[in-house]
Amino acid sequence: AQSVAQPEDQVNVAEGNPLTVKCTYSVSGNPYLFWYVQYPNRGLQFLLKYITGDNLVKGSYGFEAEFNKSQTSFHLKKPSALVSDSALYFCAVRGYNAGNNRKLIWGLGTSLAVNP
């Protein structure tokens, strides 16, 4: 079955500390993985993606994500959190429907709160 899990509904971190937002996935074949961020009352913004190559992917706003095939994980990280990073974060993986049309499978989101 194709799925994405974000095991934490909420993550709290102090400003300046490193942050990690977790994501695990289940999909057949090579995964295409994505992270998006949603600020309050806004649409989603693309952060980064993993298609192939280096397991450490760098994206926007100083975020990076590490692909781990053996653990089927794609955790989002940032070395030093900012209060402005407080937002809702979504992980997604490319999957396929019954007609073999591609689609993105989304996690339920993790709310990140960075405390000053």
Place this chain on the structure above:
Amino acid sequence: EAGVTQSPTHLIKTRGQQATLRCSPISGHTSVYWYQQALGLGLQFLLWYDEGEERNRGNFPPRFSGRQFPNYSSELNVNALELEDSALYLCASSLRGEPDGTQYFGPGTRLTVL
């Protein structure tokens, strides 16, 4: 370069009415996706259009429908509105044949059903 645009920003309807939401993709993008984001339910995939045709549909009743125009803009129609249709409706676009499926989102339309 202009991003994905959606209109209206807010829409208030009553039960049983119809709602029409509009989306204009990024220039050059031919695929348009619609999502429903209800409180506490994450992002639910509704519809995917590409080159004017419906390519994929999520688990929503037929009263959710849409279309894509020759200029690749799209409409989402919701008939016989129910209270639980109240949500943020997001539109996204991507390039035709984009193998990795990166989607770029608009700001959304907030639909409130009273």
